[in-house]
Amino acid sequence: MKKANQVIITDRKMWKDYVLLSLKSPQIASKALPGQFIMIRITPYSYPLLRRPFSIHAVEGEDIAIFFQKSGIGTNILGMRKKGEILDILGPLGNGFGLKGDFSHKKTVLIGGGRGIAPLFFLANSLADRKAEVRTFYGGKTAHDLPLKEKFEAYGLKVFCSTEDGSIGYKGLITDYFNSEIRQFRPDRIFACGPDAMLKTIADIAAKENIPAELSLESIMGCGIGACWGCVKHLKKDGLTGLFRICQEGPVIPADQIIWAEKHK
């Protein structure tokens, strides 16, 4: 039987709005695939009530890590939890990035917007292990929104940064930066995670360039295990168009299966 686990917080790093938590979980560390997620109970009490989903940011020995932005009540309270405290987590859940087949010498581009960088560190390392050529595009509003730049570089991963205010790297959107570089480095595969508007632009570029792309979607989840039917998005799968559960079909979805909401068209 799959069970929720009580795990210890082994490390915490904090930047302005961003938090990196390491959790000792040999069970999840041994099974997790890049792009999968865990559900975390923020406190043992009834407020906040529901678990929150977090993609797995890294696996290091018996530890897993999550990386998140403090944006609501749940993430703000989670950001206060300290090293040595216990968290109740459930996972790994969902389907990760498609890593079947030979990646050796394949060109891959990873694009992360803000907190969407979270699952791409785990993915970048897995792709590097498979001898793929990996370039990560990492965008945010300001330099403060790119706290993981040095971490990627410390692992020998190539990072291309953009900020909307130009405080670091390319001035503008990360999608524009990627699009301007695509002639010099045309990837065989694209992987991305970030806000819907960013993902929609990447889906358009991928379609135009005829490059397979996989996007990790964010959704409000009630349970993460397929029971509540709360996290649905419009997809077309196997010729069927409809509302599919992101926790079951995703969170990683091939870009050509996603039907975008009006506001992103």
Add this chain to the structure above:
Amino acid sequence: MTDLSIDLGFMKLKNPVIAASGTFGYGIEFTPFIDLNHLGGFVVKGLYYSPREGNPPPRLVETSSGLINAIGLQGIGVKRFSEEILPRLINYDTSIIINVCGEHEDEYAAVVDLLNQQPGIAAYELNISCPNVKKDGKCPALDPETTYSVVKLVKKSSTRPIITKLSPNVTDIAEIAFSAQEAGTDAVSLVNTFLAMAIDPNTRKPRLANILGGLSGPAIKPIALRMVYQAACRLKIPVIGIGGICTGRDALEFLIAGARAVEIGTANFIDPEATVKIIDELDNFCRERKIGKLETIIGTMK
């Protein structure tokens, strides 16, 4: 060893803990987490005759110790359920209850007619109380006469016991419950969710695409308990208590107030093992107090 079994008259349960409709998928979703054989029963997600897309997202918003949902009863329809899911459920030694929905009275009857031919079902739970289907939150359970009429019709079609699931969005719950009893329901379950909403002040937009949704979770427990108490005082038939139950002690409150069984809803989202843990907590409570048979605690409020 405590005797946790409960006799509802028309149905025996190995314990009073039933997983609530809409929070337990079709049951199959929980087999990686718990042994379904341990449950008193489970109610599968509401089924219409035809497949149903449900409401557009966002469908969920969390509020203080509560959850507002507007799923809108997305589902595969009764035919696909009978062919693909039910055969995988019927070998479990627990009471399988099917939540039956309808746009109109004939659809309830059509769903029941089809299910009557299927084996392994213990009872039907008649869903006349979902607040997320009509734009204004209206449902048959808001009115005693409509309640009477739907229950009467389904009771006539059904070869199995009927549990009528009631809405809390009424002035006098006992009156509606009484109406269901007079129409021949074998039990009532209450409460479904409270009609509710939430707004994002930054965008001034509703948090749910449907605007209105149903509030569940610990936030509603004291009100649900009051309603279960009021219904149990008025009725001769069994009352099944629902509303924010997360622990064994929560369940005991409902039993002491007069519920003969309980349904566990939102807690399944927080902990897939919630039902099994609640059963263990009921067992521990009885053992510590040397209560040999849990049933003796029902309706014993002092």
